[in-house]
Amino acid sequence: MSSGFWYTEEQTPNLRYSSKITQTLHTETTPFQELAMIDTVQWGRMLVLDNMVMTTIKDEFVYHEMISHVALNTHPNPKKVMIIGGGDGGAIRECVKHAKVEKAVLCEIDGRVIETSKEYLPEIASALFGHPKVEVLVADGVKHIQENENEYDVIMVDSTEPVGPAEGLFAAEFYQAVYRALKPDGIMVAQTESPFVNADLISRVFKDIRSIFPVTKLYLASIPTYPSGLWSFTMGSKQYDPEAVDVSAIPEMETRYYTPALHKAAFCLPKFVQDLIKE
Ligand code: AAT
Known part of the structure; x- marks a missing residue:
């Protein structure tokens, strides 16, 4: 022992x-x-x-790079970005690395997550210390999204599991509201849990997003501290196809997981995951 x-x-x-x-x-x-x-x-x-x-601290880069850079390098001009949840600041830290991002708004329901992350996880929360591109709202993301229309280029749903405060962030009506809050060529991406542990959730969410967005794609990343270690993200796009991006034109950026080649490779799905999202 x-x-x-x-x-x-x-x-x-x-x-x-x-x-x-x-x-x-x-x-x-x-x-x-x-x-x-x-x-x-x-x-x-x-x-x-x-x-x-x-x-x-040791594996956060995978999740935060993969929730951010795939969408931000698919959209040709992501000026205004919204992050729902993500109070630790990791996703917004990645967003502000993009020269084209002019404004990144964080909408976190729990102000204590923001405050304690600033105190104990400053490496992750670095963009929350008065970065000029960053605006922080302490509010319910479901409500905030409903109050916005034609506002954002990219919306990221960096949320907890679909229990408690995040339940509404996995509902079809919420994705409909996200669609309205996006500009006519906007992109949304949501963390959608593990294909080993949450297969039913992935199938349901993919179906809901596909019924709203013309381009719907799922991609994977390896996150050792999340259940099963294999994690999924679901992207809904009004226009741009993340797999059609000319990855040779992606600007150089300091990352530790995301690369232009991985931008495409992440969409190559194992057969059992393809089966979860087939029509
Ligand atoms: N950046 C990786 C960390 C998270 S935290 C997700 C955040 O979503 C939490 O801080 C939580 O308070 C916030 N949240 C939950 N519901 C809402 C809501 N309705 N509006 C705004 N913020 C909300 C995600 C980890 C992924 C989980 C993997 N197991």
Whole structure:
């Protein structure tokens, strides 16, 4: 038996994932969820919400680069971007790397996620310290999206699992509202969980987005601290096809996972994932 203290997440009723910890830095119950910041040996500092890993210092780059750069390099002129959720700041940090992005708005329901990320995860939250392109709203993303029309070039749904405050972010009516909030050539992308663990959710969400957006595509990335390690993102686009991008023209950018070749490769799906989204 290995000694030390462990954080264990019940990823499903039949699957647990443990990380050895060196210390618990902070815990609190916010008006929306239980929040913890812990130090782990394998993954560095970790943000946990409602007993689920949201991000870690060592693997956050995969998720944040892949939720951002695929859409931002598909849209030819992504001037105005909205991130729903993502209070740790990782996605918005990637967005502001793009020269064409003039404004990136973060709409996070839980102000405590923003504040504690700034305190304990400054490497991830770097764009939340007064970056000139960044605007931060503490509000419900469902409500905010309903109040906007023809406003954004790209909308990213960087949300928690579809329980509690994020339930509405996985509903067909929400994707309809996202469609309206986008400009006529806009693109949305949402994190859509694991094809091993959440197959039904992926099928349902893909169908809903496909019924609204003319171009709907799913892509994958490897995220070790999320259930099963294989993660999906679903993109809905009014016009541009992410697989038709001339990747040789993508501007150089400092990344650790995303590359122009991977932009295309991420859409090559294993057969069992293709089967989840077929007509
Ligand atoms: N950047 C990776 C981290 C997350 S955090 C997702 C955020 O979505 C949380 O901070 C949560 O407070 C926020 N959120 C939930 N519901 C809403 C809402 N209705 N409006 C705005 N923000 C909301 C995502 C991790 C992915 C999960 C992988 N297991």
